[in-house]
Amino acid sequence: TPLEMVACHRVGDVRDVFVGLGFQVIRVCFEGNATYLLITRSMDRSKELLCVLDFFDPSGIKNTCSITSLEQIQINLFQDHVCGGSKVNIYQYSMVLFCQKDFKENLWLPRSLFVLEGHLLLCTEDLMQFGPSENAFSPTYFLLDSCCAVIDVSEMAIDTSDSPCIALSFRHTLEFRPSEKRYTTEHAHPTKKCAADPVTWKLKWFSKDSVFKFVALLKAIHGQVATSSFLVRYGS
Numbered sequence: 422t423p424l425e426m427v428a429c430h431r432v433g434d435v436r437d438v439f440v441g442l443g444f445q446v447i448r449v450c451f452e453g454n455a456t457y458l459l460i461t462r463s464m465d466r467s468k469e470l471l472c473v474l475d476f477f478d479p480s481g482i483k484n485t486c487s488i489t490s491l492e493q494i495q496i497n498l499f500q501d502h503v504c505g506g507s508k509v510n511i512y513q514y515s516m517v518l519f520c521q522k523d524f525k526e527n528l529w530l531p532r533s534l535f536v537l538e539g540h541l542l543l544c545t546e547d548l549m550q551f552g553p554s555e556n557a558f559s560p561t562y563f564l565l566d567s568c569c570a571v572i573d574v575s576e577m578a579i580d581t582s583d584s585p586c587i588a589l590s591f592r593h594t595l596e597f598r599p600s601e602k603r604y605t606t607e608h609a610h611p612t613k614k615c616a617a618d619p620v621t622w623k624l625k626w627f628s629k630d631s632v633f634k635f636v637a638l639l640k641a642i643h644g645q646v647a648t649s650s651f652l653v654r655y656g657s
Contacts, residue, residue, distance in 0.1 A: 435475075436450050436452055437449075437450040437488075437489065437553065439551070441491055443514045444468070445460070446459070446548055447470060448551055448552065458551060460548060463627045463631075464628070464630075465628065465630075466627075494555050494558060495562070503544060503565050510538055514534070516534075517532055517626055519534075519624055519625075520623040531546075538642070539571050539642065541568065541569050544566055547559075569622070570591075571642045571643050571646060574651050575590050576588075576589075576654070578654045578656065579632070579636060581629060585626040586624065589621065590619040
């Protein structure tokens with residue numbers, strides 16, 4: 422499909438830049454009320470984009486620029502509407518493509534992955550709401566899609582090729598029910614639904630650094646809660 426120019430702006434016309442959780446989404450506002458949502462799904466790509474916009478250089482963010490982080494608003498929405506008001510420790514947030522292996526169609530869906538103290542949560546994220554103010558967000562910004570307990574992971578297959586992918590097999594599916602208390606593995610009450618065969622998540626990533634961080638985190642958390650390690654396989 423040939424490229425088609427839809428708009429043209431001068432870099433000097435940029436008025437405000439808003440960045441999101443994990444530096445993976447950016448909204449750029451230009452003079453004249455033009456605004457664009459740029460989904461990079463990668464911190465490195467976001468930094469490259471800000472360099473192009475002359476908002477960022479190798480030494481850091483320039484003091485003359487108006488860059489606002491909406492990260493805390495997103496965290497509050499996640500805690501209030503996914504975790505039932507519980508204060509959670511988010512060890513990693515990454516935008517991924519998700520496919521559940523037992524689905525008949527090999528359908529990849531955009532999801533936001535949260536690594537918590539003892540659970541992996543996949544959420545839908547309505548990025549069209551990502552705006553310049555708290556009023557732009559609604560309670561449905563994050564919606565829980567799938568959940569698994571780290572202790573139930575039985576196998577991890579890692580492909581670190583040009584399109585990094587991880588396949589996670591685990592013993593149970595979960596219904597995530599955090600209490601209103603501060604979130605811990607003990608305070609959450611997910612209901613286990615035993616499956617005849619292991620359930621597998623396939624996750625495509627947009628950054629190899631995020632893959633390596635996820636693998637290290639999962640091994641560390643699993644090592645704290647399980648008596649035996651899970652199988653790890655590497656491919657390319």
